[in-house]
Amino acid sequence: MTSATTRLVLVGNGPVGHQFLETLVASGRADQFDITVFGEEPRAAYDRVHLTAWFETRSAEPLNMVAEGFYDHNQISVYSGRKITAVNRDKKTVSTDCGIEVAYDVLVLGTGSFPFVPPVPGHDRSNTFVYRTIEDLEAITTASLGGSVGTVVGGGLLGLEAAKALHDLGLKTHVVEFAPRLMAVQVDDGGGKLLRKKIEDLGVSVHTGKNTQQIIDGSEHTHKMCFADGEELETDLIVFSAGIRPQDELARQSGLDIGERGGISVNNYCQTSDPAIYAIGECALWGGRIFGLIAPGNEMARVAADHVLGGVEDKQFLGADMSTKLKLMGVDVASIGDAHANTPGAKCYTFIDEQTEVYKKLVVNEDASKLLGAVLIGDADDYGNLLQFALNGIELPEHPEAMILPSLDGSASVGLGVDALPESAQICSCNNVSKGDLCNAVAGGALTVGDLKSCTKAATTCGGCTALVGQVLNAELAKLGMEVNTDLCEHFPYTRQEIYHLVRVGGIKSFDELLAKHGKGHGCDICKPTAASILASCWNDYILQPEHAGLQDTNDRMLANMQKNGTYSIVPRVAGGEITPDKLIVLGEVGKKYKLYTKITGGQRIDLFGATVDQLPLIWKELVDAGFESGHAYGKSLRTVKSCVGSTWCRYGVQDSVGAAIDIENRYKGLRSPHKLKMAVSGCTRECAEAQSKDVGIIATEKGWNLYVCGNGGMKPRHADLFASDIDTETLIKYIDRFLMFYVRTADRLQRTSVWMDNLEGGLEYLQNVIINDSLGIAAELEAEMTHVIGTYQCEWKTTIENEDKVKMFRSFVNSNKGDDNVVFVQERGQIRPATDAERELGEDLIAVA
Amino acid sequence: MSWTAVCSLADIPPNAGVAALLNGKQVAIFNVAGEVFAVDNHDPFSGANVLSRGIVGSIDNDLVVASPIYKQHFALATGRCIEDESQSINAYSVRLEGDTVMLGLADQAAA
Ligand SMILES: Cc1cc2nc3c(=O)[nH]c(=O)nc-3n(C[C@H](O)[C@H](O)[C@H](O)COP(=O)(O)OP(=O)(O)OC[C@H]3O[C@@H](n4cnc5c(N)ncnc54)[C@H](O)[C@@H]3O)c2cc1C
Ligand code: SF4
Ligand code: SF4
Numbered sequence: 001m002t003s004a005t006t007r008l009v010l011v012g013n014g015p016v017g018h019q020f021l022e023t024l025v026a027s028g029r030a031d032q033f034d035i036t037v038f039g040e041e042p043r044a045a046y047d048r049v050h051l052t053a054w055f056e057t058r059s060a061e062p063l064n065m066v067a068e069g070f071y072d073h074n075q076i077s078v079y080s081g082r083k084i085t086a087v088n089r090d091k092k093t094v095s096t097d098c099g100i101e102v103a104y105d106v107l108v109l110g111t112g113s114f115p116f117v118p119p120v121p122g123h124d125r126s127n128t129f130v131y132r133t134i135e136d137l138e139a140i141t142t143a144s145l146g147g148s149v150g151t152v153v154g155g156g157l158l159g160l161e162a163a164k165a166l167h168d169l170g171l172k173t174h175v176v177e178f179a180p181r182l183m184a185v186q187v188d189d190g191g192g193k194l195l196r197k198k199i200e201d202l203g204v205s206v207h208t209g210k211n212t213q214q215i216i217d218g219s220e221h222t223h224k225m226c227f228a229d230g231e232e233l234e235t236d237l238i239v240f241s242a243g244i245r246p247q248d249e250l251a252r253q254s255g256l257d258i259g260e261r262g263g264i265s266v267n268n269y270c271q272t273s274d275p276a277i278y279a280i281g282e283c284a285l286w287g288g289r290i291f292g293l294i295a296p297g298n299e300m301a302r303v304a305a306d307h308v309l310g311g312v313e314d315k316q317f318l319g320a321d322m323s324t325k326l327k328l329m330g331v332d333v334a335s336i337g338d339a340h341a342n343t344p345g346a347k348c349y350t351f352i353d354e355q356t357e358v359y360k361k362l363v364v365n366e367d368a369s370k371l372l373g374a375v376l377i378g379d380a381d382d383y384g385n386l387l388q389f390a391l392n393g394i395e396l397p398e399h400p401e402a403m404i405l406p407s408l409d410g411s412a413s414v415g416l417g418v419d420a421l422p423e424s425a426q427i428c429s430c431n432n433v434s435k436g437d438l439c440n441a442v443a444g445g446a447l448t449v450g451d452l453k454s455c456t457k458a459a460t461t462c463g464g465c466t467a468l469v470g471q472v473l474n475a476e477l478a479k480l481g482m483e484v485n486t487d488l489c490e491h492f493p494y495t496r497q498e499i500y501h502l503v504r505v506g507g508i509k510s511f512d513e514l515l516a517k518h519g520k521g522h523g524c525d526i527c528k529p530t531a532a533s534i535l536a537s538c539w540n541d542y543i544l545q546p547e548h549a550g551l552q553d554t555n556d557r558m559l560a561n562m563q564k565n566g567t568y569s570i571v572p573r574v575a576g577g578e579i580t581p582d583k584l585i586v587l588g589e590v591g592k593k594y595k596l597y598t599k600i601t602g603g604q605r606i607d608l609f610g611a612t613v614d615q616l617p618l619i620w621k622e623l624v625d626a627g628f629e630s631g632h633a634y635g636k637s638l639r640t641v642k643s644c645v646g647s648t649w650c651r652y653g654v655q656d657s658v659g660a661a662i663d664i665e666n667r668y669k670g671l672r673s674p675h676k677l678k679m680a681v682s683g684c685t686r687e688c689a690e691a692q693s694k695d696v697g698i699i700a701t702e703k704g705w706n707l708y709v710c711g712n713g714g715m716k717p718r719h720a721d722l723f724a725s726d727i728d729t730e731t732l733i734k735y736i737d738r739f740l741m742f743y744v745r746t747a748d749r750l751q752r753t754s755v756w757m758d759n760l761e762g763g764l765e766y767l768q769n770v771i772i773n774d775s776l777g778i779a780a781e782l783e784a785e786m787t788h789v790i791g792t793y794q795c796e797w798k799t800t801i802e803n804e805d806k807v808k809m810f811r812s813f814v815n816s817n818k819g820d821d822n823v824v825f826v827q828e829r830g831q832i833r834p835a836t837d838a839e840r841e842l843g844e845d846l847i848a849v850a
Numbered sequence: 851m852s853w854t855a856v857c858s859l860a861d862i863p864p865n866a867g868v869a870a871l872l873n874g875k876q877v878a879i880f881n882v883a884g885e886v887f888a889v890d891n892h893d894p895f896s897g898a899n900v901l902s903r904g905i906v907g908s909i910d911n912d913l914v915v916a917s918p919i920y921k922q923h924f925a926l927a928t929g930r931c932i933e934d935e936s937q938s939i940n941a942y943s944v945r946l947e948g949d950t951v952m953l954g955l956a957d958q959a960a961a
Binding site: 490491521522523524525527528529546547549550551552553554555557558562564565566613808809811812813814815816818820822837 | 882899
């Protein structure tokens with residue numbers, strides 16, 4: 001090909017189309033193409049896999065997959081809300097619904113699929129929906145307001161996901177399935193039965209073996225569904241989720257090869273019968289199969305991109321594994337390979353525990369040496385291991401049943417040594433990360449699961465492989481002879497978590513005692529503040545007590561934040577960001593009197609800068625007298641609980657977010673933790689308080705609160721994860737108590753909650769188990785520890801100014817009443833700021849404090 | 851060398867420091883494990899007079915103070931900066947007379 005640019009047109013801006021564009025761009029050679037993208041939906045690519053998460057925020061933004069500036073930087077022209085209605089292969093053009101024609105050299109079809117709606121009479125009545133796009137969910141939400149009963153037609157994977165959504169919208173929910181069991185594709189009868197029981201326990205009615213014959217007007221509800229067996233069901237809205245069909249309209253119209261039951265036929269390079277046209281994702285048919293999952297779609301996108309670029313890596317699409325693991329309505333479900341034992345000679349092992357509602361089945365070959373498939377319901381922890389056995393044809397142990405039987409004697413279950421896996425074994429299928437990729441990352445310096453997640457993307461999509469990633473990591477570290485030194489510092493051969501434990505269990509009350517019993521040397525600026533924080537979290541003594549004072553970081557030692565010129569800033573607590581005019585005036589007067597620079601903080605408080613050490617107690621005396629308390633802005637501790645005005649003022653608010661924020665801030669103020677903690681409360685899903693960027697974020701719902709955890713802003717921003725939905729205030733507080741204390745107990749020094757959670761094996765799900773289900777049996781302890789901290793709260797500044805000896809610690813000089821003459825300011829915009837070196841040299845207009 | 855009384859030992863919190871002003875010069879005085887040390891209060895990295903407010907401790911066999919601003923360490927006995935020797939600070943002679951902390955400053959002539 002000459003160096004002239006190739007005109008490339010992509011039809012369909014779904015997740016797979018976007019993966020294709022990203023792969024092209026990542027090759028660094030996207031500039032050889034003149035790229036145009038047409039998408040029928042009104043927005044650019046979004047994460048359809050997590051479509052249901054739209055309900056959490058009711059906003060499209062969190063699902064967006066396109067990095068800011070992606071199209072502009074790479075000169076890609078995008079047309080959203082534009083459908084391509086025809087392909088002219090002779091002229092090599094495509095045309096849109098509004099009559100525009102665009103020429104192509106290469107055409108990529110990523111048109112996905114559309115939901116199949118059974119053509120029963122009445123299927124097109126109003127208040128009937130499908131579950132595929134954001135617009136669908138918006139319409140379902142609106143309709144749910146006018147009804148009380150919702151029905152999903154189809155009891156497959158997506159149908160159950162839709163049923164959960166209807167249930168969460170507050171509708172009495174039914175699932176109507178044609179087959180005799182739920183999830184007929186993935187699970188067998190035994191599994192289907194158990195799944196049904198679990199789902200019915202949640203209050204959803206399941207009707208299997210039901211053939212809908214017509215839908216007519218209902219008498220009590222909008223619709224009446226009439227089944228072949230004579231039964232009827234009344235409902236206000238209907239969601240059809242009866243399977244998907246490949247969107248191959250353009251291929252049909254332009255005469256490309258099509259499969260018997262639809263789908264655009266492609267070869268191993270994802271080329272259609274016209275070599276200038278590729279098809280990828282759910283519209284493509286390879287080897288007579290359609291792949292309705294994201295991982296194979298992404299692989300097709302990578303293959304097609306490589307081929308369009310000239311086949312540098314000679315990638316080919318050779319089929320894909322359709323194993324799945326997911327959580328449906330809170331129930332773990334996994335299906336691997338030949339789940340139905342269709343292979344000739346296949347045999348099964350089944351384990352059913354009706355008590356705990358767990359179902360597990362292994363499908364093995366004739367001589368029980370290889371795993372062919374598996375079904376797991378209720379407990380899918382073995383998924384990663386089993387999948388590796390099946391994918392890599394690894395020899396099974398002598399008693400394969402041991403792999404699914406619970407280990408009663410507490411011995412480790414028969415797993416698979418990760419060493420047995422070949423380098424090529426795919427560990428994370430969502431992001432195509434092999435064991436080899438992980439090993440390389442470890443050799444390149446990744447030392448934690450968190451590191452591996454950020455540098456390989458493994459375990460970042462469905463999370464099914466997290467445990468396995470952890471095992472590979474440990475095995476590799478051991479092999480490289482790398483002993484990961486987790487010692488806190490040269491004085492303590494322990495991790496922070498271990499020191500916490502030693503302090504708590506040993507009842508250790510001071511650093512000297514800790515050093516004498518468990519450390520050596522004189523301590524340092526790493527272990528001293530760490531110990532100070534742990535001692536405070538456990539016993540909550542006044543931090544400037546003589547034995548603790550020298551341990552504190554400067555900020556804690558002076559109960560203020562040191563700034564670049566050695567002066568301090570002062571941040572009184574303004575719980576929830578609510579402040580009376582009188583208190584505002586006090587802050588203004590104090591600022592004026594001591595000539596402080598004042599600024600509003602991001603946490604809805606007021607920061608007063610430029611105080612010298614000796615001014616601190618004087619200023620605080622005035623503040624305490626006016627009713628202010630320390631804001632702990634200097635500590636690794638709770639900073640603020642930001643809030644929006646909520647239902648008291650805002651016309652959208654559904655709960656009193658300010659009241660909740662104040663209560664929560666007052667509850668946890670003063671709690672010392674491994675790193676600073678930030679929280680926020682929003683009064684409705686519009687989220688004006690930005691709660692999802694906080695360690696603990698709370699968003700009001702019609703029914704209570706949604707709790708989010710482990711978000712942060714700062715250098716590496718991270719959205720918080722939804723932890724629990726629609727909980728009442730009492731449960732909310734209980735969970736936060738436990739969550740915070742568990743973090744205080746187990747996190748590393750200076751580890752924010754987000755990194756902490758990423759490094760917990762099992763991540764969010766594990767954390768939910770510990771906090772919500774009390775899987776470690778420590779919930780009561782955690783709550784008691786928190787009660788102690790709350791009960792022993794004191795305002796550190798009040799204690800300080802009431803004690804003359806303490807006030808003496810705030811002198812600038814031990815032998816003089818002078819101030820530090822090195823501290824000089826200049827005026828800017830009507831306030832002081834530290835003078836620069838050049839200004840000091842010049843010596844004009846300087847304002848000295850000493 | 852002339853000796854000046856600066857403060858009493860009790861004025862310095864255990865395992866911590868205070869700042870003293872001597873002839874316009876700022877000195878940081880520390881009380882570590884019952885021994886006293888004195889170095890410049892001026893932190894060469896930030897240009898602020900803050901070392902007396904740093905955390906003291908040990909690195910290998912040296913007793914050190916960590917700058918509270920950018921965290922470099924200075925040996926209390928010699929003023930040597932552990933991270934960057936080109937930025938070392940002055941160390942001063944100190945001794946205890948009873949409970950009084952005495953600071954030894956080089957005589958004017960020698961300075
Ligand atoms: C609720 C839900 C949950 C899911 N959960 C999972 C899961 O847990 N795991 C998993 O692996 N998969 C899951 N999937 C499937 C996954 O979303 C799909 O595999 C994936 O979206 C396929 O991507 P695609 O780009 O091929 O097709 P699509 O996402 O369908 O995108 C195709 C796009 O092309 C547009 N288009 C079509 N025709 C034209 C035209 N003529 N002109 C212009 N534009 C056109 C469409 O409007 C659409 O936006 C789920 C799907 C849904 C709906
Ligand atoms: S989050 Fe909701 S309640 Fe709060 S200010 Fe915004 S719109 Fe109003
Ligand atoms: S963003 Fe940087 S400059 Fe600004 S306050 Fe934070 S640390 Fe300081």
